Amino acid sequence: MNAPVIGADLARRDAGDKLRGRTRFTIDRAAAGMLHAAVRRADVASARIVSIDTAAARAMPGVRAVVTAEDAPGRYGVAIADHPLFAVDRIRFHGEPLAAVAADTFAQARAAADAIVVELEELPAAVTMAEALAPDAPEIHPGWADYEELFPGGKRAGNVAWEATVERGDTDAAFARDDVTVVESTFRVGRQNQTPLEPRACVASFEDGRFHIETSTQVPWAVRDTTAKLLGIAPSDVRVTVPAVGGGFGLKFEFAVEPFAALLARASGRPVRLVNTRRDEMQTALCRENAEIRIRSAVTDEGEIVGREAVVLMDCGAYGGETPFLTTMTAHTLGGNYRLGSVKLLSTAVYTNTAPTGAFRACNGTYNTFALERHTDEICAAIGMDPLEFRRRAVIGNRSLGSTGQVFEGDVLAPMLDRMAALKARTPSREADADGRLYGRATVVGTWFIFVGPSAATVNLNPDGRVTLVTSGVEIGSGSMMQALPQIVSDALGLQPADVTVRAADTDAAGYDVGIGGGRQTVSLGAASTAACAEVKKKILNIASDMLEADPGDLELADGHVSIAGIPDRKVSVAAVAARAQVSTGPISGNGAFTGPGTAAMPGCAAGHMIEALDLPVFAVHDCEVAVDPDTGHVEILSYAVVQDVGRAINPRAIFGQIQGGVVQGLGYALHEEITIDAQGRIRQQGFETYHVPLAPDVVPVEIDLYEGAPSIGPLGTKGAGEVPILNVAAAVACAVSNATGARVQQIPLTPPRVLGLIDGTEPAPDLSHIDPDWSANRLG
Amino acid sequence: MVAAHEARLHVATSVDDAVAVLTEAGGDAVPMAGATWLMRAELRDEPIRPLYVALGRIEALKGVEIAADAVSIGACVTHAELAGGLAGLPEMRGLAQAAGHAATPAVRAVATVGGNLAASGFAAADLAPALLAADAEVEVAGSNGTERLPLAGYLATRDQAAAGSLIVRVIVPRGDCxxxxxxxxxxxxxxxxxxxxxxxxxxxxxxxxxxxxxxxxxxxxxxxxxxxxxxxxxxxxxxxxxxxxxxxxxxxxxxxxxxxxxxxxxxxxxxxxxxxxxxxxxxxxx
Amino acid sequence: MPVNLVVNGEERAVAAPPLTPLADVLRDTFFLTGAKHVCGEGFCGACTVLVDGKPAVSCLTPVGLLEGSEIRTVELLADPSGDLSPLQAAMERHDAVQCGMCFPGILMSLTALFETDAAPSRDTVRTALAGNICRCTGYERIVEAALSVCQPEAAQ
Structure with a gap:
């Protein structure tokens, strides 16, 4: 017998060529006769467009095509179709596209784009949520009421792009009880840029009346459908293929450069390459949104949370994009972790005159977990309970109600806390390394989920006895297309992972898929692949039963052979079965599909939510030790430990790699990565000189314990493991820094200047006076 | 306005050649050594110059010479070379640390002493404070010959220097310190x-x-x-x-x-x- | 006037404007797309190559300065037969690679380090990578893999 492939540390099939420098990412792709494109962007945050004159640009050397809003009539959105490809009549953010140019060289395209004459009349701008929610705020979308709604149920008005609410139980009664302590906290977080090393990039061509777009994306089908919608063409006229992607982290979960290149390809008749510069990426990345949070809780002396109310403002920037959808996450992140007697949550996406925000690994969860866990520590201080003891008592367990009234299954968080205690016990504290600096430690919990949703898979058994897996899955670096999926398929068919060819994503070849993100690929694509394999296996066994003259029910499929159970010598190879199929049934293939089962919330609890209950919750416990330099505010991470709920580990080593990488991205969010927006609505960090991601000297090796066995609807009991590692990091670091300094940490990132301000008492608390302490007063009428 | 692809480069063969070309071009030309600062001009929204004068081939600008009373550092000595060249001189330890920790390894391998001091927009230069503390002097060549001035004086006047000015070397006194x-x-x-x-x-x-x-x-x-x-x-x-x-x-x-x-x-x-x-x-x- | 270079052992001439970044010449003229043009400001290191044996960020290296220079890129590391170099093989063995965009630069930074320091400490390796951004891996496996090459016993 060959060794089992599930649970094996399978190597990556793409590592060799990535190390040789041979892998051709989208930015490395060139086509004969290819043109280069540049986008003309707005350099003000809010203006009326008087005129755009492209005549001079069209006459410049090398220019082959210029396209503008007239060429792209459609509007895009996830919840609301509010977003044109080019600004129409009105500029809403600094960096908004106005026109695009294709030329023989990039320098020519850039020069021509700069030569487009734009006449503007500046309008008042609202660049902060406080400004956008002010009574006299300029209306960023005067026509908001007429926009097409792509998902029903969210309240909208003026600069409120979307409102989602949770109401379960009577919080007024809870806060009025005389046996509770009421604790109120406020938090503010900045944006985080996803910063994949490969920028958003594509090469588009137009042939036989159809577009072919090679692009660096996580969502080939969304690119296909969005490009069609913006261009006003049929989705079937767009083919999207995806080479190896140089990182995504959510940035590539929406369309980006593709429709511009497509328009230019059609207009010029030539392939067109459009690659964002790093400055483009800093200016227009769909950052993790900045957010403002007010939360208050009524808690008994025994640590029972009898009432909780919270308001979360999420800055969606000038257009909604993913952010209105992401309001749904608050119910499960800020509303997660703990049992709540009663709860009211308001999660609002706010339009501002800034670059649109979007998805980033554990969207919304990172800052809501930061807020929730810091709030929890403030509760513990107020009632005088040890923070670990409080968490042991209060975390969600078997049959607990979630905020929207869903019923959780299984005790997961409490045993994970025990596992963290054991991990800490066997790993020496690094307190001595603080060496005179302020030392702090914290253990925090987090609730996340797998973003299930539709996936399709086809498995073809080839005449050589090997199989091809055809999906729209994209390899963005996590390795799931290179490791977990071949492992799942080979396990299902008694083959070795090397026997499984993985087809790169091609919307002309594979069925629909929501895309790669939300930790879903191993679960959703894995489940669809498993279903496809079941069909293939059934066909294999049927043909083998003729060949072996045995009942299919008596046959076993293993080690590349079909054998009769109990008589291992009576066997035929899968290759022989495949050959027989050529002349009996025709080639063998199987199709599989998957979508989320739709777990129920309590009726009437949630309004405006696109995910009312979690099909597949995931939990995480993080622990962190820090040393804080009282003279400079520098925070050093002394140790970091993670206990993560993975369901079942298909490839443990790959998961360890995801956890180390996700934690370090979280350290960037917690400590270094700061986006600030000036009064003119311009993002101040224009590159890596000022946008500081963690570097090799900043990180520590993460101690990891995988928690297996929690309930899961995933194939083989698995859960996605790649998204959640970033979830609790800001929470763990902020709680540890608060413990080290004694300061009330209300904002991240904890850059040295901010931390020193906290120590000195000069760091101002966030001014959230635009969030009414009366929860209901913040709702739309 | 000059686009980057239109800019010219003169590879100078001697200090005199560099000074002559720079002087003739007036304000249109600047010296280029490691280029790590100048190649980012567009990112700083600064104009591309019509002419750059490359100094890297000039032997007179190279080398760290250690004498009994002073160390002479050629303007085109890189940060990495400087850090290596000063190893073992206790009084130069601060300067060696500045050269050995600035920026990143790949930038230290090409960015030069002269470039670090001449980049007037670069407030975070490591060598400037280290050389101020070391009481360094700067030897500047120009169309009127060579002059030697204290580093502080150079830093104060570098933006007003006449076209053709060029740091040749930096002289750091040695002592019991x-x-x-x-x-x-x-x-x-x-x-x-x-x-x-x-x-x-x-x-x-x-x-x-x-x-x-x-x-x-x-x-x-x-x-x-x-x-x-x-x-x-x-x-x-x-x-x-x-x-x-x-x-x-x-x-x-x-x-x-x-x-x-x-x-x-x-x-x-x-x-x-x-x-x-x-x-x-x-x-x-x- | 063309610039003459030796690229991965091969004499080449390139007629590009003198301020053209070496990264662009390597990628667009010689089709050596291993080095990635990612930030254009020398902080990410994805374009790192060796120029006359020293690491250089090729995005900030004007080709006009390189007459007669010897350039080595990631494409030179593996054996022509395709066998990975010991450093590359260590990265594969440690499952260090994720998206892979940073590796061409990281491998060249480490190659430069090993040519000056055959047995660097862990801290030296980490510091040597301070100019190379990796957004996927959290660095530790890269450091582990590098140490396994130069101090095989220490990394176990």
């Missing part, structure tokens, strides 16, 4: 320091400070000596805490720069800590 360089990037490494304190001290037999120079970088737009603190610490023992206290008292002399990554107030606020660390390093290296 020790030096230290403390820098504060926001991460462990890899970003420009938000504040730098360099010190060079001669210590009397009784352990008190006989002669002290302090260079401060990245706090103001141009690196400068911290003379108020030098005077306050004169004849004092090498006491880190006392020095930090004195630094706090004299931090008001700075007109610090606000930047995207840190405010001016923060840059000044951390100076006492950097002074303490520098004094600790000096005391340890005696």
């Amino acid at each position: 020790v030096s230290a360089h403390t820098r504060l990037p926001l991460r462990v490494a890899g970003d420009y320091p938000v504040a730098i304190v360099s010190m060079n001290v001669a210590v009397s037999p009784d352990g008190t400070i006989a002669d002290l120079r302090i260079g401060v970088g990245s706090v103001e737009p141009v690196a400068a000596r911290w003379t108020a603190l030098e005077e306050a610490l004169a004849s004092q023992p090498l006491d880190p805490e006392a020095a930090a206290t004195a630094a706090r008292e004299h931090a008001g002399v700075f007109a610090p720069r606000d930047g995207v990554e840190a405010s001016g107030a923060y840059r000044v606020r951390v100076l006492p800590a950097l002074v303490r660390r520098a004094i600790e390093a000096l005391a340890a290296s005696r």
Whole structure:
């Protein structure tokens, strides 16, 4: 017998060529006769467009095509179709596209784009949520009421792009009880840029009346459908293929450069390459949104949370994009972790005159977990309970109600806390390394989920006895297309992972898929692949039963052979079965599909939510030790430990790699990565000189314990493991820094200047006076 | 306006050649050494120049020469070469640290001493405060011959220098002293320091400070000596805490720069800590 | 006037404007797309190559300065037969690679380090990578893999 492939540390099939420098990412792709494109962007945050004159640009050397809003009539959105490809009549953010140019060289395209004459009349701008929610705020979308709604149920008005609410139980009664302590906290977080090393990039061509777009994306089908919608063409006229992607982290979960290149390809008749510069990426990345949070809780002396109310403002920037959808996450992140007697949550996406925000690994969860866990520590201080003891008592367990009234299954968080205690016990504290600096430690919990949703898979058994897996899955670096999926398929068919060819994503070849993100690929694509394999296996066994003259029910499929159970010598190879199929049934293939089962919330609890209950919750416990330099505010991470709920580990080593990488991205969010927006609505960090991601000297090796066995609807009991590692990091670091300094940490990132301000008492608390302490007063009428 | 692909490059063969070409071009030309600063002009929204004069082939600008009384550093010596060339000279330790920790390894391998001092927009240059503390002089070639001037004087006048001016070498006096360089990037490494304190001290037999120079970088737009603190610490023992206290008292002399990554107030606020660390390093290296 | 270079052992001439970044010449003229043009400001290191044996960020290296220079890129590391170099093989063995964009630069930075320091400490390796951004891996496996090459016993 060959060794089992599930649970094996399978190597990556793409590592060799990535190390040789041979892998051709989208930015490395060139086509004969290819043109280069540049986008003309707005350099003000809010203006009326008087005129755009492209005549001079069209006459410049090398220019082959210029396209503008007239060429792209459609509007895009996830919840609301509010977003044109080019600004129409009105500029809403600094960096908004106005026109695009294709030329023989990039320098020519850039020069021509700069030569487009734009006449503007500046309008008042609202660049902060406080400004956008002010009574006299300029209306960023005067026509908001007429926009097409792509998902029903969210309240909208003026600069409120979307409102989602949770109401379960009577919080007024809870806060009025005389046996509770009421604790109120406020938090503010900045944006985080996803910063994949490969920028958003594509090469588009137009042939036989159809577009072919090679692009660096996580969502080939969304690119296909969005490009069609913006261009006003049929989705079937767009083919999207995806080479190896140089990182995504959510940035590539929406369309980006593709429709511009497509328009230019059609207009010029030539392939067109459009690659964002790093400055483009800093200016227009769909950052993790900045957010403002007010939360208050009524808690008994025994640590029972009898009432909780919270308001979360999420800055969606000038257009909604993913952010209105992401309001749904608050119910499960800020509303997660703990049992709540009663709860009211308001999660609002706010339009501002800034670059649109979007998805980033554990969207919304990172800052809501930061807020929730810091709030929890403030509760513990107020009632005088040890923070670990409080968490042991209060975390969600078997049959607990979630905020929207869903019923959780299984005790997961409490045993994970025990596992963290054991991990800490066997790993020496690094307190001595603080060496005179302020030392702090914290253990925090987090609730996340797998973003299930539709996936399709086809498995073809080839005449050589090997199989091809055809999906729209994209390899963005996590390795799931290179490791977990071949492992799942080979396990299902008694083959070795090397026997499984993985087809790169091609919307002309594979069925629909929501895309790669939300930790879903191993679960959703894995489940669809498993279903496809079941069909293939059934066909294999049927043909083998003729060949072996045995009942299919008596046959076993293993080690590349079909054998009769109990008589291992009576066997035929899968290759022989495949050959027989050529002349009996025709080639063998199987199709599989998957979508989320739709777990129920309590009726009437949630309004405006696109995910009312979690099909597949995931939990995480993080622990962190820090040393804080009282003279400079520098925070050093002394140790970091993670206990993560993975369901079942298909490839443990790959998961360890995801956890180390996700934690370090979280350290960037917690400590270094700061986006600030000036009064003119311009993002101040224009590159890596000022946008500081963690570097090799900043990180520590993460101690990891995988928690297996929690309930899961995933194939083989698995859960996605790649998204959640970033979830609790800001929470763990902020709680540890608060413990080290004694300061009330209300904002991240904890850059040295901010931390020193906290120590000195000069760091101002966030001014959230635009969030009414009366929860209901913040709702739309 | 010149586009990058239209710019010309003259590879100079000698200092005289470089000076002649630069002088003739007037303000249209600038010297180029490692190029790591000039190649980012567009990212700083600065214009591309019509002509660049490459200095890297000029033998006279190369090499670190160590004599009994001074070290002569060619303008085209890279940071990495400087760090290596000064190894083993105790009084040059601060300068070696500045050269060995600036920017990133790949930038240190090409970025030069002359470029670091000539880049007037670069407030966070590591070598400038280290060389101020080392009492360095700069030899500048120009159409009227060669002149030697104190580094502070060069830094103050570099933007008004006549076309054709060119740093040839930097001369650092040697002596019975020790030096230290403390820098504060926001991460462990890899970003420009938000504040730098360099010190060079001669210590009397009784352990008190006989002669002290302090260079401060990245706090103001141009690196400068911290003379108020030098005077306050004169004849004092090498006491880190006392020095930090004195630094706090004299931090008001700075007109610090606000930047995207840190405010001016923060840059000044951390100076006492950097002074303490520098004094600790000096005391340890005696 | 063309610039003459030796690229991965091969004499080449390139007629590009003198300020053209070496990264663009390597990628667009010689089709050596291993080095990635990612930030254009020398902080990410994805374009790191060796110029006359020293690491250089090729995005900030004007080709006009390189007459007669010897350039080595990631494409030179593996054996022509395709076998990975010991450093590359260590990265594969440690499952260090994720998206892979940073590796061409990281491998060249480490190659430069090993040519000057055959047995660097862990801290030296980490510091040597301060100019190379990796957004996926959290660095530790890269450091582990590098140490396994130069100090095989220490990394176990």
